[in-house]
Amino acid sequence: MKSFNIPDYYRSTIVSPLKELRRKRDKLKRDFSPTLLDFGPVQILLARHFGFCYGVENAIEIAYKAISENPKKRIFLLSEMIHNPEVNGDLLSRGVRFLMDTAGRQLVPWEELTQDDIVIIPAFGTTLETQQKLSAIGLDVERYNTTCPFVEKVWNKANQIGQKAYTVVVHGKPTHEETRATFSHSKEAAPTVVVKDLAQAQRLAKYITGELPREQFFQEFNGQYSEGFDPARDLQRIGVVNQTTMLASDTQGIADYLKQVMIQTYTLLPDEVERRFANTRDTLCYATNDNQDATYELLTNKADFAIVAGGYNSSNTSHIVELCEEKLPTYFIESEQKILTPTLIRHFDLHQREEVVTENYLPTHEPATILLTCGASCPDAVVEGILLKLVSFFPNARSLATVMTDIQQSYSA
Numbered sequence: 001m002k003s004f005n006i007p008d009y010y011r012s013t014i015v016s017p018l019k020e021l022r023r024k025r026d027k028l029k030r031d032f033s034p035t036l037l038d039f040g041p042v043q044i045l046l047a048r049h050f051g052f053c054y055g056v057e058n059a060i061e062i063a064y065k066a067i068s069e070n071p072k073k074r075i076f077l078l079s080e081m082i083h084n085p086e087v088n089g090d091l092l093s094r095g096v097r098f099l100m101d102t103a104g105r106q107l108v109p110w111e112e113l114t115q116d117d118i119v120i121i122p123a124f125g126t127t128l129e130t131q132q133k134l135s136a137i138g139l140d141v142e143r144y145n146t147t148c149p150f151v152e153k154v155w156n157k158a159n160q161i162g163q164k165a166y167t168v169v170v171h172g173k174p175t176h177e178e179t180r181a182t183f184s185h186s187k188e189a190a191p192t193v194v195v196k197d198l199a200q201a202q203r204l205a206k207y208i209t210g211e212l213p214r215e216q217f218f219q220e221f222n223g224q225y226s227e228g229f230d231p232a233r234d235l236q237r238i239g240v241v242n243q244t245t246m247l248a249s250d251t252q253g254i255a256d257y258l259k260q261v262m263i264q265t266y267t268l269l270p271d272e273v274e275r276r277f278a279n280t281r282d283t284l285c286y287a288t289n290d291n292q293d294a295t296y297e298l299l300t301n302k303a304d305f306a307i308v309a310g311g312y313n314s315s316n317t318s319h320i321v322e323l324c325e326e327k328l329p330t331y332f333i334e335s336e337q338k339i340l341t342p343t344l345i346r347h348f349d350l351h352q353r354e355e356v357v358t359e360n361y362l363p364t365h366e367p368a369t370i371l372l373t374c375g376a377s378c379p380d381a382v383v384e385g386i387l388l389k390l391v392s393f394f395p396n397a398r399s400l401a402t403v404m405t406d407i408q409q410s411y412s413a
Helices: 015-025 053-071 086-094 128-137 150-164 177-186 200-207 214-220 248-267 270-275 287-297 316-325 379-393 400-411
Strands: 035-038 042-046 075-077 119-120 167-171 193-195 238-242 306-309 331-335 344-349 354-359 368-374
Touching: 015 075, 015 379, 015 400, 035 075, 035 086, 042 379, 053 075, 053 086, 053 119, 053 150, 128 193, 150 167, 150 177, 150 238, 167 177, 167 200, 167 248, 193 200, 200 214, 200 248, 238 248, 248 270, 248 287, 287 316, 287 368, 306 316, 306 379, 316 331, 316 368, 331 344, 368 379
Parallel strands: 042 368, 075 119, 167 193, 167 238, 306 331, 306 368
Antiparallel strands: 035 042, 344 354
16 A cells, blocks of 8 residues: 655554554454553553544645645645644644635635635545635645545445436535535536435435425425435435445445335335445445444453544544444543543543543553544554553553563564
């Protein structure tokens, strides 16, 4: 796989070598078991796959290249480069400005831009409408376009099934930058509707079967369907694609459900299914799949709690948090700075949508066992900081050098 030139301070002298060691031992990615770091009184199980993916490293490389190549020009990002505060904060400190926030609200008026400015397209991609505005100003929208190739893969799939007269059903968070971009591209090729979860897919099914009146659709799916959408006409042939960072099991569940609805509604035989339901296969990115599979394997191990690191508005990270919360106490943190003391941790509550402080999170028994992972937009350096902070609370812990030697020997045996 291509290697990218990203700032060294995003790397880790601990985590990155462990990843490389596991990669060399398992080039086909068949082993999803975690890496055990046994410090004696505390044991940390590190997920097999986590952290910067291809698309994120590609985006970071292009963004820093834009900064170095244009020292005297104004540089703008459409919105956050990726959903990680460390990376976005560093770019802002270098003079980069955001044109919009993550919800698409304008921060810098289009009228302030000139053709001499530099605009970076984030990894999530952007809408065709925004591209057209930038082009009208005279800006080169492709020069520093960091759109993830796996996002573009979804756009291509939507276009392909649209050309075959299917309506595109997008499984994604309606307000997420990537879903907004995918919706924009998809609606150029086909009628398009967004569903955020299985419950909303089940509501959509009632318009497929005719159980609910056509007029109610427009209120229920307000802001989630393309112009001119007619549920009576456009839900007769459908195909499902997704925001690349959704839970694979959720997307598959929605696709399987809608497929069965079409089979029952139109009494389809096995060889007739594709007349009504497009074969889109999985459009999740490889990193999302790997990270989720590694999390499932991580959770087969007994532990006292899990820590998941990443940006609080990161979709792929929040899904990992959801998986962990089903099994054990889970703390979603941005960095080691949220680990306040051995008895206090500040973390993000997905349900309340705010940070909370939990007391006495560390167990009183030894060895304490902690699961540790992060999202696809989280630097290895952040995971290292969390690991070292946790170990520092155990004065009798074995040295890092000893632990690393043990791991290297165990994987070379």
